Amino acid sequence: MLCTVTIRTFGGTHIRPIVVVVKSLASALSIGSGGAIGREGPIIQIGATFGSVLGTLVAMPTRQRVILMAAGAGAGIAATFNAPFGGVLFAVELLLVAISAESILLVTIATVVSTYIGRILLGTNPSFEVPALQIPEFGIDPVVGLVLFLPFGIICGLAGTLFIKAIYWAEDKFDAMPGNYYTRHMLGMGCVGVMIYLFQIYSGHYYIQGVGYSTILDVLVGTLSDPLFLLLLFALKLVATCLTLGSGASGGVFSPALFMGATLGSTFGTLVHMVAPDIGIGIPVFAIAGMAAMIGSTTGAVFTAVIMLFEMTGDYHMMLPTLLCTASAYALRRYLSPASIYTLKLNRRGHSVPEGLSAAILSARKIKEIMTRHISILPDGAERPLTPGVIVWTKDGKVLRTERRFILKDHPEEELMVGETVRHAFIGPDASLIDALSALAEKDADIVLVSDTPDSEDSDKIIGVVTATELAATLKANSKLH
Template sequence: MADRKADDGQPLWLMAVLGILVGVVAGFGAWIFRLLIGLVHNLLFLGEPQLYYDANLHTPAGPFGAAIILAPVIGSVVVTFLVKTFAPEAKGHGVPEVMDAIHYNDGRIRPQVAVVKSIASAVSIGSGGSVGREGPIIQIGAAFGSTLGAIFRLPPRQKIILICAGAGGGIAATFNAPLGGVLFAIELLLLSVNARSLLPVALGTMTATYIGRWLLSTHPSFDVPDLVIPDFHLVQGWGLVLFLPLGLIMGLVCWIFVRGIYWAEDRFDNLIRNDYLRHALGMLAVGVMIWLMLRFAGNYYIQGVGYAAIMDILQGALSDPLFLLLLFVLKFVATCLTLGSGGSGGVFSPSLFMGATVGAAFGMGCHELFPALAIAIPVFAIAGMAAAVGGTTGAVLTASVMVFEMTLDQRAILPIVVTVVIAYALRKYLSPDSIYTLKLRRRGHVVPEGLQAAVDDARAVRHAMSDRYRMARPDALAVPGREPVVVERDGTIVGVVPPLPDGSSRPVGDLPMARLVFVPPEAPLVATQREMHREGADYALVLKAPGQKRAADIVGILGPVEIAACTCRTARLL
């Protein structure tokens, strides 16, 4: 009885409370994670044991000179030790591991993953690795949600809801983007969207955002006052056409990025077997790149999350399109080296960087061709940022809303939508898998990309049941047929015998009977299938009064044939 209650799950009010608790942990986790990044970065780049680090400002040249090349190498040794010793799941960008736990591991994520991921990613980012902080905090929040679900002995479907609350809360607190956090959970993680799933996720995300704003800042991620326009300004109608080719360009960029990451990973794995040496060599190359940037361009630019360079673009401090394209190439190479050699961190931030550089360079080219163009360069950059994230990850709505929340530039809304959907469509055509799903497919695990209507979840048993069954008394001889046989004695149901391919001289009452459950016609179809799975039943008899088990009350039967037919009908609609 206790197992059945556990499978039925906890009430909605308790799930809401647990969602808020997960949001609290995700909010504080985002704050602590930033402090860890700041501590590592300040130690390795400036030689100062300080926690505060503003990634939107360029790091000044430190006292180490050319020895700064070794900072990423030092970080690589620590990251490799942590990942290899304590949690291999902490390697990479984190989100595929969360998706894998949802679809293939009943929502189980080991608790130590949160600790190891936070430290490893903080070291990877702080030492100069070209990765983002959103992937780690997503995995950290998801790991706590899974752990909390295990403590309360939640069934997998409710444990997954808490995982999504932690992931959405983590990304919302990291970027100060509550709507983006909710949409991320909906687009990429949640298996169904309804009141039971959306309420805990939304509450957790809002809680994490509030705590993040309290501890970090209420300002948008890219706080550029010139972008915040109090009145809505409509972009030139003909100017919107320019975002069509930008969308195509960004689609190619997304495809190159998705394939480039795993190409680099395969090359490193094939050429260098030793984990420490592999990651150290990759980060040595990154160290050389960031030192050369400081030596010849005046700033590190491509190290870490790269937000300072994005701020320069949005503020108009970088106006050379060739230099912007150089930054794009270097950031792409640095990210492939970091993740391909074994680093730990997310792909959102590199995507934002590459989208901003390509978008701004394209906008500058448009201004050269059309001097009267009244669309500002930052609008092209912001549209490119959203397109890079949406096309790379497959989270189109998340990218569109989140980038707007990060900049609050109302002029960019229409260009964002146009650019993102075209970039996503082209990337989907060139590469059916996103940067997340491709990693899982390489393991042989296939997960869906994109939302589907929960048609089955809305159906009742009466929509799927059949009247194709035969009635027989226990002493009746078995007759071959395609229909199951409902056995009744004196008006009471005895059991169900599966279809008989061959005749038998034995009475049906002596034949093996299938396990079954009894349900009313209005019982939810998904809940009935869940009960059948729990009880090991092959059939559900649909009765007017299930508790009486009277043969006269039978209105239908639900078995493997009916469930398969219902699934086929659903597939035709999706």
């Protein structure tokens, strides 16, 4: 099954601890038996589970539990690829609901610690050690070399869209097959086994089995350079990954995306060198740009992809072409398929999942900026006003109850005033809009009374009120910025 890591929570933030055991065993069996998948997907979910369990053992608000889950997932990515900065960006781009000093600190600590431990156990070398890349000075040399990465990004965007559609098409086809989960999975993995065996017979190497890092390295160092064979590897890796994940195996999509991006990039670079041998850009540059573009376009994590490829190769000199290629690939994929490879599963279940970062404008808005002062504060038993609005009934200086009066829309000509008792919550004028929404949810209230001393609930300290009207007006104004 495709590992869904989007924790921008729709069904809660609790993941059962048994997930760690099941995911570990299932992923080890899937990858160890030759499944064409990556190891990062399970470690993301395992890391998120650790965060969820910790957030359950220690009582905390939901938002803090989400931060712990994102920190665990980002730490898993960082340790897997020896990419601490990439792990932080992964959590920021895909998992965190909002970015704050608290969330950045916790995610950074988790990724640094996990990377440090990973380097002790696995070494400090980058994932792919490639020779010095032939990269021109794009700020000095003719721009034609840089421009080539724009059409290549478009190609990667098409490939990324194909990858997303193909995986879910395979899942649907396997789900529609007769039999049970076990027979369908046996069929899928049996087909992958036949493909691996045929590769070994006719080429002398398995190539498409497992995570495929050795094949990627062969592409980067130039051992594999025949464009037709590289396209064959791209196509069969796509098929093998669809068979593996579609039939129900547990694994990630990062590694297959890296594999396909490397083969596609090397093919494009080879063709460019055939047409313009003096272009001055090494073929591995196209391969690495393709790897970043495939990850960025399929997952939606553009900056994560770019930074991770720098960390995984140890070469920071190809920022401009990689950025251009990845951004153009992502833009085209978003146009062709609004959902990413992670969010499409949730979309198909009826959930709307946001993709992309936005400023926390609502968190920055203060209640005193949006509240209305049109409120009547009256002692209990006083005569009701003739105008619509909120009435606060008081007794002995304390709020007794709140009432909302309005005109029935069915009889506007009669100006019939109707009173309705509503539940209320208190909040201070310097609180944020998010705090107000939290207070409404906590008290199951309908309106928020704004008071200089919200804890005392004194009626003479009330300075305003926030109702659904003010909330809707604020959201409407905020929508113009998106």
